[in-house]
Amino acid sequence: MTGIRPVRWGVLATGGIAHTFAEDLRLIPDDAELVAVGSRRAEAARRFADRHGIAPVHTHGTWQDLAADPDVDVVYVATPHSAHHTAAALCLEAGKAVLCEKPLTLNLGQARDLVSIARKRNVFLMEAMWTYVNPSVLRMQELIADGAIGEVRSVHADFSISLPFDASHRLHDPRQGGGALLDLGVYPVSFAHLLLGVPDAISAWAHLNPQGVDDNTGILLGYDSGPVAVLSCSLGTQTAQRASVNGTLGRMEFAGDFFHADGFVLHRQGHEPEEVRLPDSPGNGYTHEAREVVRCLRAGATESPFVPLDGTLAVMATMDAVRRQIGVRYPGE
Structure with a gap:
């Protein structure tokens, strides 16, 4: 992939799985670069950024600021299930590709809403079913x-x-x-x-x-x-x-x-x-799912054939x- 820059990731939430995913992104430097983090608590975002080498300019104390970050290509949503819909919808509406932890949402109605937003805006969405x-x-x-x-x-x-x-x-x-x-x-x-x-x-x-x-x-x-x-x-x-x-x-x-x-x-x-x-x-x-997201984004795809949205629904x-x-x-x- 010489000459092709890594896909730039933001991580939304700062719990254990967010740290684990961030650590795995380091293992595929040609494909992925962790550039941003967003949390509802500024201090949590700063601690996460310090641990993973994220610049202060990309350390966001709100989800909205992460979604608006122009240097982020895709957001990994790592919140508890109850917040998946809100977090993923915010990022999709901002035009950001989304990899959302499983289950995609709490229920089918919420999942259908996310899929509708992604398809309407022609933005990539994938459940993190590794x-x-x-x-x-x-x-x-x-x-x-x-x-x-x-x-x-x-x-x-x-x-x-x-x-x-x-x-x-x-x-x-x-x-x-x-x-x-x-x-x-x-x-x-x-x-x-x-x-x-x-x-x-x-x-x-x-x-x-x-x-x-x-x-x-x-x-x-x-x-x-x-x-x-x-x-x-x-x-x-x-x-x-x-x-x-x-x-x-x-x-x-x-x-x-x-x-x-x-x-x-x-x-x-x-x-x-x-x-x-x-x-x-x-x-x-987690490198397998991250690489699949990268592959899809580089191909211009809005969903993965391996984790299709209709299958998630x-x-x-x-x-x-x-x-x-x-x-x-x-x-x-």
């Missing part, structure tokens, strides 16, 4: 398309962690879009959508915490053509976070951390198990249906 651009997952899709395991008939996926109840923690707080489903369950649901598409039937059950958000959730997706997806997420137990894709001629097993795995085991009828391992990604794994519709069944509503809905 699983969809993970090399292992891309290789899995290639093998399935080649018929390695025949027709996919079931998908099993779990993402659970152990997090003691704390009413103020964002994952337990409905005001911050808390609950296992939106933070963790979005990965199993997205994984199932990637492999099987939009379900024809959705069944769900959950236990709710004292504040009314789910802390242990099970989901069954059914497809009229025969496949099923069995999914779970929890805040009450640490699991291996496994996934399996099961076909008529074999299966693929992700032993752990399937949402950003570095490989899987392919089991084919009549063959010994085969370990499929991709080179370790540098840093914390379909996942949001499924999660809305799950929340209706388990009885989780957020303030203002």
